[in-house]
Amino acid sequence: MNNYINTNNIMKTGIIWICVMLASIGYFGCSNINDLHDQYLQRGETIYMGPVDSIKLFPGNNRIKISYRNYDPKVGKLMVYWDFRKGSAQFDVSVNNLGEEVEVIVPDLQEKQYTFELVTTNPVGQHPSIPVYISGPVYGSKYRATLNNRKINGATFIQETNTVTIEWASVLEAMVGVELLYRNSSDKETVLEVPNKDARTIFDDIGKVEIQYRTKYLPENCIDTFYTDFVPINNISLIKAGERD
Numbered sequence: 699m700n701n702y703i704n705t706n707n708i709m710k711t712g713i714i715w716i717c718v719m720l721a722s723i724g725y726f727g728c729s730n731i732n733d734l735h736d737q738y739l740q741r742g743e744t745i746y747m748g749p750v751d752s753i754k755l756f757p758g759n760n761r762i763k764i765s766y767r768n769y770d771p772k773v774g775k776l777m778v779y780w781d782f783r784k785g786s787a788q789f790d791v792s793v794n795n796l797g798e799e800v801e802v803i804v805p806d807l808q809e810k811q812y813t814f815e816l817v818t819t820n821p822v823g824q825h826p827s828i829p830v831y832i833s834g835p836v837y838g839s840k841y842r843a844t845l846n847n848r849k850i851n852g853a854t855f856i857q858e859t860n861t862v863t864i865e866w867a868s869v870l871e872a873m874v875g876v877e878l879l880y881r882n883s884s885d886k887e888t889v890l891e892v893p894n895k896d897a898r899t900i901f902d903d904i905g906k907v908e909i910q911y912r913t914k915y916l917p918e919n920c921i922d923t924f925y926t927d928f929v930p931i932n933n934i935s936l937i938k939a940g941e942r943d
Contacts, residue, residue, distance in 0.1 A: 747773045747818040747827040752799070755814070755834035759922040761805045762836050766816065769797055774821025778804055780812050791818065809838030837917060837924070845926050847913045848876050854935040861902045862909065864931070869894045874916045879928055881905040907934055 748770030756763040764778065768791055776789045789802045804814075812834060818827040849867035856863070860883070866876075876892040882903045892899050892911075910928040917924075 745825045747820060747825050749827040749830045750776065750816050750818060753816065753830060753832045754919075755832055756919050756921050757835050757837055757917065758803075758920060759924065760807055760809065760836060760838050761803055761922075762807060762812070762814075762834065763801055763803050763921050764814065764816070764832075765799050765801045767797060767799055768795070768818065770818065770827075771796055772820055772825075773818040773827075775819045775823060776802070777817045777819065777826075778802070779815040779817070780807075783815070807836045809836055809840050811835050837920065837922070841917075842924050842926075845913065845915050845924060846870065847911065847926050847929060848873060850931060852935070853909075853931055853933070854937055855904070855907045856937045858937075859902060860904055861900060862904055862907070862934070864899045866892075866897055866899065872915045872917050873913060874923065875914045877912050877914065877925075879910040879912075880908065907936070909934070 748768070750766040750768055752765075752767040754765045756765070766776070768776075771793050773791050776791050778787045778789070779785065785807075787802075787804050791800070814832055814834075816830045816832070819825060848869060851865040851867050853862065853864045855861070864878075873894060875894055878890040878892060878899070878901075880888055880890075882888045883905045885905050890899070890901055909931045911931060912926045912928045915924045915926075
């Protein structure tokens with residue numbers, strides 16, 4: 699019996715099997731990779747609209763103004779969300795304003811601090827952008843209730859010249875002026891604006907020495923002016939004719 703083993707044949711057979719195995723691995727590996735790639739191709743390319751830029755907030759009385767710039771001509775809508783998307787407002791975005799500052803007003807807001815989420819989409823609401831966030835306050839009746847009138851150091855009425863003089867105390871933060879309300883000698887209701895810079899106000903043509911006033915406030919960057927209630931100016935010193943030195 700011939701027990702001789704041909705090692706050359708064994709080596710050739712082993713090489714052939716190794717080649718077959720490598721080819722199989724390559725085939726199935728490529729097949730798996732192609733399958734994965736095909737899944738993404740079937741889903742289509744993910745498209746995102748460009749987010750808005752240069753965002754600014756301007757608080758108001760139960761409303762807020764938002765300014766922004768859009769640089770993506772494909773954008774057609776701006777979505778503004780707040781309170782974890784429980785509230786929202788939608789605005790059209792025109793390509794005619796590309797790169798320009800645009801302002802929108804969000805109305806009917808409660809008085810509190812907000813974080814707004816801004817998202818752009820195409821004109822039919824698809825392909826949302828990555829969100830952009832900005833925070834700011836909204837004012838209302840609670841803020842107004844904290845406001846005080848500008849204090850008056852003294853007021854006099856000179857009967858001989860029919861002249862009233864009011865000496866003002868210093869202004870408080872966010873004050874922007876005072877309004878005086880009175881009736882003139884023709885019994886016409888008259889409003890006189892008093893700016894912050896005035897430490898003294900002198901006016902005449904008084905019909906009755908019954909003067910009311912209120913103070914105006916404008917918080918930083920606010921779009922609305924707040925007013926205190928009109929209150930009478932009491933303790934006006936009367937200087938009768940012939941009493942002056």
